[in-house]
Amino acid sequence: MLEFLQAISLLLALLNPFLMIVYLSDVVQTVDRAKFSRVLIRAAAIAAVVFICFALAGDAIFSTLVQAEFASFQIFGGAVFLLIGMQFMFRGPTAIEMLRGESTNLSGAIAMPVLIGPGTLSASVVIGKTSAPWLACLAIVVAVAASTAVMVLLKILHDYVRASREDLIQHYIDIAGRVTALYLGTVSIEMIMLGIRDWVGRF
Structure with a gap:
C-alpha cells in the first residue's frame, strides 16, 4: 500500500x-466549461497511455527503439525543462502558449508538452x-484522473x-x-544532475 501511495504522490507532484x-x-479563459472538460479528459487519456507504456x-524503449541511455534523456529533458522555466520567469504563463503553438488538435497540444514532459x-x-x-x-491512472478532476x-x-474577481484570478496566475x-528550474537542475550522476557511475 505504501508503495502504491508513493507512486501516486511521485506522479502527482509533477x-x-x-x-x-x-x-x-x-x-x-477562452474555452467554455464543457469543451474544456472534453479536451482535458482526452489529453489525460493520451498522457495516461503514454505513461503506462513507459x-x-x-x-526497452530507450535501449531498443531510441538506442540511448535513460541518463541521456534525463539530461536533455532537464535542459528542456530549464528553458521552459526561464521562459516562465521572463514571459509568464504565456510561455506555454508559445510552446504549444498553433494546433487544431487542442487535446494533443495539451497532452504534450503540458502533461507529457521529461519529468x-x-x-x-x-x-x-x-x-x-x-x-x-493503477497508480498512473489514479494520479492522472485526480489531477484532471481537480483541474476541471x-x-x-x-x-x-x-x-x-477578475483581479484576484490575475494575481493568482501571476504568483503561481x-x-x-x-x-x-529546480526540477530541471535535479534531472540534469541525476543524469550526469548516472553517466559518471558507469565509469
Whole structure:
C-alpha cells in the first residue's frame, strides 16, 4: 500500500493541478466549461497511455527503439525543462502558449508538452521499476484522473468567480507563474544532475 501511495504522490507532484492550470490559463479563459472538460479528459487519456507504456517498457524503449541511455534523456529533458522555466520567469504563463503553438488538435497540444514532459516520463519509468506492473498502471491512472478532476473543478471555480474577481484570478496566475518557474528550474537542475550522476557511475 505504501508503495502504491508513493507512486501516486511521485506522479502527482509533477502533475500538480494547481500549477498545471496556470499552464492552461489561456485555454481556461477562452474555452467554455464543457469543451474544456472534453479536451482535458482526452489529453489525460493520451498522457495516461503514454505513461503506462513507459512504466511497463521504459528501459526497452530507450535501449531498443531510441538506442540511448535513460541518463541521456534525463539530461536533455532537464535542459528542456530549464528553458521552459526561464521562459516562465521572463514571459509568464504565456510561455506555454508559445510552446504549444498553433494546433487544431487542442487535446494533443495539451497532452504534450503540458502533461507529457521529461519529468512525468522519467517518473513513469521510475514507477515501473519500483512497482509491480499492475500496481504501476493503477497508480498512473489514479494520479492522472485526480489531477484532471481537480483541474476541471478549478475551471468551474474560475468561471464562477471571474465576473466579480477578475483581479484576484490575475494575481493568482501571476504568483503561481513565478512559483512554477522556480519549481521547473529546480526540477530541471535535479534531472540534469541525476543524469550526469548516472553517466559518471558507469565509469
